[in-house]
Amino acid sequence: MKAEMIIIGGSAGSLQVILQMLKKLQSPVAAPILLVLHRKAQSANILQTLLQQFSPVDVIEADDKTEIRSNTLYIAPADYHLLFEDTKNMSLDSSEKMNYSRPSIDVTFRSAAEIFGAGLVAVLLSGANADGVEGLAYVKKNGGRVWVQDPETAEVDYMPRRAMEEISYDLLIRPEELADHIQNI
Numbered sequence: 001m002k003a004e005m006i007i008i009g010g011s012a013g014s015l016q017v018i019l020q021m022l023k024k025l026q027s028p029v030a031a032p033i034l035l036v037l038h039r040k041a042q043s044a045n046i047l048q049t050l051l052q053q054f055s056p057v058d059v060i061e062a063d064d065k066t067e068i069r070s071n072t073l074y075i076a077p078a079d080y081h082l083l084f085e086d087t088k089n090m091s092l093d094s095s096e097k098m099n100y101s102r103p104s105i106d107v108t109f110r111s112a113a114e115i116f117g118a119g120l121v122a123v124l125l126s127g128a129n130a131d132g133v134e135g136l137a138y139v140k141k142n143g144g145r146v147w148v149q150d151p152e153t154a155e156v157d158y159m160p161r162r163a164m165e166e167i168s169y170d171l172l173i174r175p176e177e178l179a180d181h182i183q184n185i
Contacts, residue, residue, distance in 0.1 A: 003031040003145075003185045004087060004119030005068070007112055009105030009135070011038040011127030013155025017175040018125075019054055024179035027056040028071045031121075031185065034062070034082070034090075036108045038101050038127065041079035048075055064092045076103040083111040099131035109135025113142040120144035121185060123173070127159030137167045147171040147181070 008018065014037060039047070045061065051073065052059040060066070061075045068074075068088055076082040080092040081103050098104035109122050109132060122139040124132045126149060136146045146169040151157035153174050163169065173181060 002119070003121045005084075005112055005116045006031050006033045006121045006123065006182060006185070007036060007108060008033065008123040008125060009036045009109065009127075009132040010125030011101075011105075011129065011131065011156070011159060013126030016155065017149065017178065018051070020175050021178040021182070022051060022054040022056070022073075024176075025056055026179075026183060029057055029182060030070060032068050032070055032072050032074060033057075033182070034074045034076065034108070034112075036076040036082060036103050036105045038103075038105075038131070039078050041102070045078075051075070062090050062092070064090075066090045076108060078103075081107040083108070084115040087115055099129050101129070101131050105132035106135035110138045113139040113144055116144065118143035121147065123147040123149075123178070124160055124163050125149045126154035126156045128156045129159065130162045132159060133163045133166055136163055136169070140168055145170045147173050150174050 048061045057071050059073045083091050140146050148163045148169045149160045150172050151161040154160050
């Protein structure tokens with residue numbers, strides 16, 4: 001099935017994987033891509049500028065009521081959970097942190113799984129806590145595809161290792177392969 005949404009979640013060590021992916025990615029990308037990365041609440045908003053330098057597609061930091069378009073890379077803003085209202089619109093939420101994180105990868109994966117079902121591809125990269133693992137299980141339960149970074153390639157292997165141990169995944173992915181897999185869905 002064609003992907004309607006690709007969500008990439010990560011924490012410590014995931015930025016290098018994302019930069020590597022963007023350098024290899026080619027426009028157009030059929031499905032929108034959303035990045036949910038752990039970062040400090042008061043961090044300067046340089047992530048969008050950094051990623052745009054390497055991205056062949058538009059990079060937009062999501063805002064409340066952001067409309068979803070293909071061939072676009074969205075970033076969940078610092079200190080907000082990102083949710084989906086429907087297949088065309090995102091919204092932001094400032095409720096309590098989950099897994100010490102806001103945005104929480106779990107929260108976004110769960111919301112997306114309810115909206116996109118089998119049309120969702122959820123990717124979990126390097127990180128130091130279990131955020132994303134429960135959400136991946138929910139994605140799988142709702143028919144979505146689950147990709148996990150090979151822990152042997154992760155700068156911080158805790159997050160992908162937990163995912164491998166606890167859920168059924170569709171693809172174990174190496175950083176240099178991520179762009180090709182995204183292009184081929």
